[in-house]
Amino acid sequence: xxxxxxxxxxxxxxxxxxxxxxxxxxxxxxxxxxxxxxxxxxxxxxxxxxxxxxxxxxxxxxxxxxxxxxxxxxxxxxxxxxxxxxxxxxxxxxxxxxxxxxxxxxxxxxxxxxxxxxxxxxxxxxxxxxxxxxxxxxxxxxxxxxxxxxxxxxxxxxxxxxxxxxxxxxxxxxxxxxxxxxxxxxxxxxxxxxxxxxxxxxxxxxxxxxxxxxxxxxxxxxxxxxxxxxxxxxxxxxxxxxxxxxxxxxxxxxxxxxxxxxxxxxxxxxxxxxxxxxxxxxxxxxxxxxxxxxxxxxxxxxxxxxxxxxxxxxxxxxxxxxxxxxxxxxxxxxxxxxxxxxxxxxxxxxxx
Amino acid sequence: xxxxxxxxxxxxxxxxxxxxxxxxxxxxxxxxxxxxxxxxxxxxxxxxxxxxxxxxxxxxxxxxxxxxxxxxxxxxxxxxxxxxxxxxxxxxxxxxxxxxxxxxxxxxxxxxxxxxxxxxxxxxxxxxxxxxxxxxxxxxxxxxxxxxxxxxxxxxxxxxxxxxxxxxxxxxxxxxxxxxxxxxxxxxxxxxxxxxxxxxxxxxxxxxxxxxxxxxxxxxxxxxxxxxxxxxxxxxxxxxxxxxxxxxxxxxxxxxxxxxxxxxxxxxxxxxxxxxxxxxxxxxxxxxxxxxxxxxx
Numbered sequence: 082x083x084x085x086x087x088x089x090x091x092x093x094x095x096x097x098x099x100x101x102x103x104x105x106x107x108x109x110x111x112x113x114x115x116x117x118x119x120x121x122x123x124x125x126x127x128x129x130x131x132x133x134x135x136x137x138x139x140x141x142x143x144x145x146x147x148x149x150x151x152x153x154x155x156x157x158x159x160x161x162x163x164x165x166x167x168x169x170x171x172x173x174x175x176x177x178x179x180x181x182x183x184x185x186x187x188x189x190x191x192x193x194x195x196x197x198x199x200x201x202x203x204x205x206x207x208x209x210x211x212x213x214x215x216x217x218x219x220x221x222x223x224x225x226x227x228x229x230x231x232x233x234x235x236x237x238x239x240x241x242x243x244x245x246x247x248x249x250x251x252x253x254x255x256x257x258x259x260x261x262x263x264x265x266x267x268x269x270x271x272x273x274x275x276x277x278x279x280x281x282x283x284x285x286x287x288x289x290x291x292x293x294x295x296x297x298x299x300x301x302x303x304x305x306x307x308x309x310x311x312x313x314x315x316x317x318x319x320x321x322x323x324x325x326x327x328x329x330x331x332x333x334x335x336x337x338x339x340x341x342x343x344x345x346x347x348x349x350x351x352x353x354x355x356x357x358x359x360x361x362x363x364x365x366x367x368x369x370x371x372x373x374x375x376x377x378x379x380x381x382x383x384x385x386x387x388x389x390x391x392x393x394x395x396x397x398x399x400x401x402x403x404x405x406x407x408x409x410x411x412x413x414x415x416x417x418x419x420x421x422x423x424x425x426x427x428x429x430x431x432x433x
Numbered sequence: 434x435x436x437x438x439x440x441x442x443x444x445x446x447x448x449x450x451x452x453x454x455x456x457x458x459x460x461x462x463x464x465x466x467x468x469x470x471x472x473x474x475x476x477x478x479x480x481x482x483x484x485x486x487x488x489x490x491x492x493x494x495x496x497x498x499x500x501x502x503x504x505x506x507x508x509x510x511x512x513x514x515x516x517x518x519x520x521x522x523x524x525x526x527x528x529x530x531x532x533x534x535x536x537x538x539x540x541x542x543x544x545x546x547x548x549x550x551x552x553x554x555x556x557x558x559x560x561x562x563x564x565x566x567x568x569x570x571x572x573x574x575x576x577x578x579x580x581x582x583x584x585x586x587x588x589x590x591x592x593x594x595x596x597x598x599x600x601x602x603x604x605x606x607x608x609x610x611x612x613x614x615x616x617x618x619x620x621x622x623x624x625x626x627x628x629x630x631x632x633x634x635x636x637x638x639x640x641x642x643x644x645x646x647x648x649x650x651x652x653x654x655x656x657x658x659x660x661x662x663x664x665x666x667x668x669x670x671x672x673x674x675x676x677x678x679x680x681x682x683x684x685x686x687x688x689x690x691x692x693x694x695x696x697x698x699x700x701x702x703x704x705x706x707x708x709x710x711x712x713x714x715x716x717x718x719x720x721x722x723x724x725x726x727x728x729x730x
Contacts, residue, residue, distance in 0.1 A: 083572055084572075136724075139724050140722040140723060140724060141717055141720060141722065142722055143717070204568055204569055205566065205567060205568065205569060206567045206568060206569040206570065206574055206575075207567065208602055208605070208606070210605060210620065210624075212605070212606075212609060213604075213605035213606070213608070213609065213620050214620065216609035217608040217609050217612070220608060220609060220610070220611075220612040221608070221612045223612070224612035224613065225612070225714050227714075227717065230715070231714075232619065233608065234608070234616065234619035234620045235608075235615060235616045235617070235618075235619045236594070236608065236612065236614075236615035236616065236712075237615070238714075238715050265572075265573060265610075266609065267572075267573040267574055267575065267609055267610060268572055268573065271573075271574045272572070272574070286523075289524060293528055294531070299531050299535055302531045302534070302535075303527045303528055303530075303531040304527075306526070306527030306530055306531065306550070306554060307523055307524070307527045309527075309551075309554050309555070310460065310522070310523050310526060310527060310554065310558075311523065311561075312558070312560060312561050313458070313460070313554055313555060313557070313558025313559065313560060313561070314458055314460040314522065314523070314558055314559075315456075315458070315558065315559040315560070315561045315563075316453065316454060316455060316456030316457075316458065316559065317435075317453075317456070318434065318453065318454045318456075318514040318517070319454065319517075319518075320518040320523075321523065321561075322561070325561045326561070332515070335515075335518075336515070336518040340518055340519060340521075341523075341524075344521055344524060347482070347486075348482060351478060351481050351482055352478075375512070375515055378507075378509070378512065378515065378516070379515050379516065379518060379519065382493075382494070382516055382519060383519045385489070386486045386489045386490055386493075386494075386519055387485075387486045389489070390485030390486065390488070390489055391485065394481075394485060419507070424729055425728065425729055426726055426727060426728050426729055427726065427727055427729060428724075428725070428726045429725040429726060429727065431715070431717075431720060431725070432720055432721045432722075432723055432725045433725045433727065
């Protein structure tokens with residue numbers, strides 16, 4: 082029963098990402114990528130969730146209330162997206178069916194490799210210190226029906242919110258899903274989100290391979306080598322290690338989805354597909370800031386490394402302004418965190 | 434990054450960090466070789482995609498002075514390696530390999546090049562399951578024994594919430610499964626105990642009774658029996674779970690703890706608290722739901 086429920090949650094999540102992402106990528110009469118839409122939708126979903134979650138959390142209202150409130154934007158996004166883009170989805174489904182018929186070997190190989198990766202990540206036992214915080218946060222939130230007011234490590238009540246983690250509301254979303262579906266926190270985090278993150282990372286690899294090579298054999302070869310790299314480029318610190326052993330963690334999403342997606346957007350810019358690129362980049366940056374506090378240092382650096390040289394080489398100073406706008410979420414979070422760590426302020430978990 | 438910090442290593446920090454990051458794998462070296470190949474033989478698009486970013490990375494993230502400068506503003510010693518993720522190793526290395534292989538005209542040479550690339554990828558890496566494949570024992574992905582211990586303790590305590598001491602791995606895992614199991618030791622305290630001994634001053638610190646529990650059960654330091662039970666009392670810790678054959682098993686039995694059950698590798702001890710420590714979650718029902726913060730400086 083748990084497996085069926087978990088698979089249903091995976092399916093619903095992908096539908097939600099598609100619904101949220103369509104607002105940013107699907108335009109009538111223009112080509113759009115399903116993988117890019119779902120990936121952008123992933124970050125849009127978490128960005129909107131943070132906007133809904135933070136006021137509820139900072140006024141110490143219960144998780145059950147957040148769960149009910151969160152259903153509203155989800156339903157609205159799905160309905161509006163279906164009305165606005167339902168026809169485009171149908172056309173895309175037919176295109177994909179055609180693609181599968183004509184590139185059966187490529188599609189089958191990609192599906193098998195992705196499933197092997199996802200299955201390995203789901204069935205493997207790995208002990209990580211960080212899970213002690215992340216997963217226990219979900220179980221604690223669900224158990225106490227509150228949001229981040231109890232210490233995940235011990236269960237003790239906290240006087241003020243731990244700002245290092247509090248803006249990374251990705252785990253609160255897991256709590257909401259657990260509350261809504263009754264899934265155990267360990268299954269939601271270590272199986273459902275593991276499956277989703279692994280699938281999405283592999284889907285982005287496929288997108289990149291096909292952008293590099295029209296020829297399917299070459300694209301498949303590149304994809305296989307990318308998969309092999311993830312198996313072999315392992316130390317305690319590489320993003321591949323995070324993907325393979327700590328898949329569901331926010332850091333893994335930053336290293337394996339956000340950074341890859343930022344590269345894809347940069348690639349699109351180089352290829353001249355620059356319409357709305359900085360809006361998509363902003364969504365990725367904002368969404369990533371709500372997934373992990375690691376984003377606050379890595380994402381501004383990654384955006385600057387790729388896009389600042391572009392602005393100078395192509396003599397486009399306006400791009401610098403856009404880059405700055407995109408990384409504002411991370412910069413704000415960084416300032417808030419530094420002020421908190423230096424002891425300038427505290428946000429309390431009870432009215433004072 | 435474990436054991437490496439900017440303060441101690443100065444401009445040597447970056448290289449030490451990179452050394453730990455790559456951990457004997459050849460992928461970063463392959464990335465540099467691929468950059469050179471792209472610079473020499475790559476198309477205009479390839480060069481635009483990979484080279485400007487790489488130059489910026491070499492001038493900043495891979496510049497030994499960069500972490501030293503940043504460290505003056507932020508303490509980045511433990512997280513600097515995450516900047517290394519920005520280099521698109523997973524994209525550039527496979528891309529260049531495929532482009533090189535398929536650029537060879539002779540079929541035989543192409544197959545040989547393909548095999549060579551595979552050997553480089555495999556021999557130049559550390560296999561993720563190189564130390565063995567550890568399959569999860571259940572859908573929760575925690576040890577079956579931990580689930581068993583949780584149910585033994587809850588059956589025995591008869592209260593909704595109870596507080597316990599577990600050893601390292603179980604201490605980190607139990608609350609992922611069982612939020613009604615409160616812990617007397619948090620993660621950072623435990624990690625400290627694994628690395629440092631406790632001084633006499635720390636052991637007599639009444640504000641931190643957990644020091645005595647950790648000194649005895651993690652560091653095997655000498656602790657007075659009464660001081661230990663006082664620490665359990667003060668923290669409201671009713672259960673202690675230790676591996677079978679733990680060197681302090683005899684000590685805690687003499688201190689008044691007694692076995693209430695065991696599993697294949699662990700023993701569960703109970704301590705009868707002199708004073709009841711009933712745990713009640715904070716009541717928010719009458720709270721005014723307003724944002725509350727305070728400027729401290």
